Amino acid sequence: MAVCIAVIAKENYPLYIRSVPVQNELKFHYTVHTSLDVVEEKISAVGKAMADQRELYLGLLYPTEDYKVYPSHMIIVYYTPVCMFFILIENILLYRHTRYGYVTNSKVKFVIVADSSNTSLRDNEIRSMFRKLHNSFTDVMCNPFYNPGDTIQSKAFDSMVSAMMVQAS
């Protein structure tokens, strides 16, 4: 279902980006990059209300219809305040339990581009994909050897993303 999955840092540079049809990577990169503007707009528009709700899922970002190579893609953005801590498994537990205290709003963005000709994709499926992505990302962050801000090179993360992409086709 997903054709491209990207994790974008707060400063809008890609921490991780991967797309399934490799030959048209540029197009996906552009798509993801363009979507960031919309994300920003959405976040700033919703502003505080959003933070209060703690709703991370921005929903369908914007649909495009392209008739050339890839019929159309749905871009869905997950906006996440991800806690940035570097060490210790205890912290993960703390995070799970007392979420409010430890979360810093890191504004990391997840973007999933899905093939919209795949009409069976439902909203909650996308949500669960994001939840998986978020969990995996948190694991990456918890790796003491991971330097926040670096591109993600975790194998676990990679395989998780692959799984989501395979699931698609």
Added chain:
Amino acid sequence: MEAHEEKPIIYTMENKPIVTCAGDQSLFTSLYTSLAQQLPRESMEWRRSYGRAPKMIHLEANFVQFKEELLPKDGNRALLTFPFLHIYWTDCCDTEMYKASVKDDMLRWQSTLRLHGSVDWLIVVVESEAKKKNKTNILPRTSIVDKIRNDFCNKQSDRCVVLSDPLKESSRSQDSWSAFLTKLRTLLLMSFTKNLGRFEDDMRTLREKRTEPGWSFCDYFMVQEELAFVFEMLQQFEDALVQYDELDALFTQYVLNFGAGDGANWLGSFCTPVKRWSGLLLRRPIDMEKRELIQRGEASLLDLRSYLFSRQCTLLIFLQRPWEVTQRALELLHNCVQELRLLEVYVVQGALDCWVFLSCLEVLHRIEGCCDRAQLEANCSHTVGLWTYATEKLKSLGYLCGLVAEKVPTSEDLNRTVDLLAGLGEERPETVNSLQSPYKKLNEALSSVEAFEKHYLVSAMKKGDPERAEGFLDDSLRSYVAEGWSLQVTHTRKQMAECQKLLQQTEDYLQTSALLAGDANLTVEERKHFCQEILTFASQPPTVALSMAAFAQLRQMQFSPPGAVVHVGAALQLELRVRCLMPVAMQVEQLAATLHFSLEQGGARGRAGSAQRRAGHGPQGQGDGVVLFPQGSPLAGAGMGASLLPALELYEMQDRSPSDSSLTSTGVVCKNMHLLLRRHDSSASLDTPTAGALPAAVAVDDGAQMLRARDITLQPGDNSILFTAPVQPGSYTLRQLCGSVGRVQFVQSHIYPVVQYEVYSQEPQLTIEPLSDNLLAGIPQKVTFTIATGHYSVKKGDALQLSNTDSMPILHSSCCSATVLSSTGGQHLWRALSIQSSEKVTSISLPPTPPYHTLEFQLEVLCHIPPTPFKPDIERLTNGEVRHRPKNHSHADSGMINIDQKVSIDCPWSIYSTLIALTFYVPFKARHSILSAGKRKYIQVCLQNVSDTNFHLADPVLTERQPTVSMELLSLNVKTQQPVCSQQSVFCLWEMRWAKPLPLCLHCAFSASFAPVSASDTHTAFKPYRYEFQLDRAEISPPSGDQHCRTGALCGLEVSITRQAEPSETEGEEEESTEIEGLRTTKLMYEVVDNSSNWAVCGKSSGVVSMPVAASATHRVQMEVMPLFAGHLPFPNIKVFKYLPHNAVPAIQPDTDSCLENDTISLLDKGLDDQGDTASIRSRGSVHSVGSGEQQRGLPMPRLEPFSPGQVFYWSQGRQVLVLPVTDDHVMEVNVT
């Protein structure tokens, strides 16, 4: 409602629920106006079935005359024309009249209604005072109403309403009106609920049949739309919209199912090829044209969608939700395109683009029509999607019809354009007069290239406006670079390269080309192409300076020697590792590194200083001389975001004052400030270097010193380049790196981290160091001569001239060789060394040594131990005690005695002699003591090894210096050779035998041989050790008198004081010596004291004598003593003091105690003078008790000063004299006491 009524197109005004009126038409006509006004005035609550929320509703009605045709036939479900209520109006107040005509009319009306199953009716009886007045024989008013109720409303009495004087302004009339209206509304709502409920049930039944083969969506559509119409009629737009949304969802579901292979028959009609693509039409409330198509089942998918959306749009606008329209429109357009593809409908190429374009514009127009400008601008985010979509579509149409290409459209293009325009059909009548209609726009845009460009702002680049395009591209490139999107960066750069090529911005173009040629995101062919571009330009005249970053990356730099510090004349090599990013091998004519040269270092600083400084350099200070350049620099290719700025490199800085090295200031210094603090836009100049800055920098550095490497071929990937550094003393810092490929220069404007090397010049130096920790005197010791040649080159025949001293001869060793070390410590060469020695000098001829080498050789030297123990240092007295004076150069901890030996050396490079001090330590310390056993005397010599070396000691010999016959020294030492371990002592013993008289002074010499235990050949290595000492003797003659003294009897005591030694000079200063008739004397006071009360001193017990200052001067004093006990009594003690007369200045500051003592003694003297004749026997204590009070204290008193311990030798110490008891009295006396 008011708001809508102002709108130009109010569709709902025509549709109101129909209420029929029967009976008296004229009566109704008179009441119609006020009825129509008052009915919607109040709202009613509408309770609804299926748990839907109740709503407040304003009712309106369309009152029409009752006709039988109005009543619906069976099966006709048209709700719009359905009469919801039937009213019968009458103002009959006459029973006769009622019975005659009105009742029949009513009955007929009722039967008609019943025939059609309509139960929603109402009878209104209008009463008026006027009528009553006319008719005199009126029945009570109620009777008519009662009759009617009786006749018609058998159970529903509320179906008959009385309206009193409706045209009059009375309270009664008002009340009846409101009652009537309430009734009317209630009944209307009841009718709605009932009829709509029935309708909905029917509709649902129909929907459930959708799986049956004959079912048609279009039919169902019509039915449900009817419901929607009714809701709309009732102003329930929300509900109406729900109906359409349901229809929409149902249709979408069918299409999706079709895609999944579950096709329905009726869908076939929607699969016909699309023939018309005239776009949405939103200006009419109901597009009857399309509705009819649907009704007939002839609508295409686009028709259906268009109609459905137009209805939704209308309702949404009624609901004041225009922004939802735009959102839904975009979804619809995407969806339609998808559905057409899913249903595999044939569409002429470009037709959909036309449709989408027209639709977008239509929606936008519609939205603009109902919003003001401010609102539109505030909500541009909602419309932007549509605009983009429209632009996109127009663009693709442009491409399709050959309107964008540089060349004119071909005939094929024109044909296609005509086809597309044909599909648009005629312009709709609504917009014919509007100049800006979407139809006109599209028509015009497609008609000619110019017009197309007018409508579609072509991407500037394509149409020969590369300047503007470049600006835009530059902006986007910056943001991509800053955010690290590598693919976009590459793509944009490619576009930019095209622009720059068109603009003939050679430098920028080459820079971009260089970046692209090194871009890993491109294919090798593309990269080669850009590389070729550079090479092409490189052969043409204008010199261009480009940033090195695109061309190559510095990886590391390695110094050889690794210290990066060399002396003048040495070779320093720099190996630069460069990763060439070009796809092909590049021929670089010259790679030059400009140097910044400073003289700050120079020879004076020496190597240690510079090495230390380099250690503080941080990244450079890796011991192997390798400087690694940081890789993730922002220009190292795309992909590195702005977040990856170089980290702060901070160093602590401490400034100490030169005098006392106290801290004067401290701080933190940022080493890579130039990277962090540069202006933000200047980072872009790395990609596109500004024209001015770089060439200037290059020009400046032309004259400066450079490291050059010529004609290098840089292969793709890592390359290694060797530079040889020039050697003039100073400190060099690499500043820039510049590679020239033809006329193109690649410049790296900063080299970071700082790369430095130093060239120094050094004076020759000679050092002599002991091989071991301490040099020991007496045995041969090796010393190392180290010559750092510095800039001096040792020629053949150069020699070191050592001036000989007797105390330290230089020992010759047969095979003497020198080591020559290069400054890097790499080479070891053994060279022969010849040593010639004459009486005065020893000449060491040095082997030829190049500059900046170290020459090392070893020589053996021997320092003789001075024969005597150093007189000024140690005072030995006859009692054998050794008295140490504080010495300047005694080894503080071990007590080793050292000898400083100065060596004067003439070096060939200097006219001055070099004085070098060597310190030798004497390994032994000797002490002697005299031991007595009865009358025998022994001399013991203790030899202590104070060094850390173990020795063998052999042949200890003690001899007299002036051998006397009377004296014989008998050795009691058994072994001739014994080991002395470090810090251990050896004792040797000799017995002294003598024939009387003993000499006053005995000069002895102790000598022994020693050799280190480690020495192989014991005998030759033995070195003599001599220790000479002197024994002096003081003598007191034994007391004369009876050998057999008796108690109680007086005996004579002769005290003999003999001066043994001449006073030393220091003592002389202390003592007061007086010259009497040419004879120097010192005054001495003696006192005979017997503390143990063995003796009683008779007469004077003390006195002052003048001793001549000459050795062996003797003074004898006769005294009388009386023994008090019998037996062997020890001799009485005799104390001797220095007697200092009163005028002498006391050398020692007297304290109160000593003053008191003086007093006492002088008192004693006085007493002695007074009582000299009495010669009475008194105890010592009684003398003190006779202290006279008349002693004048004010007089300056003479002083007594005791001798230091060991200065006085009591000859008679320990001697005893035998005293015999006299009589028994003595015993008795004992008893008494």
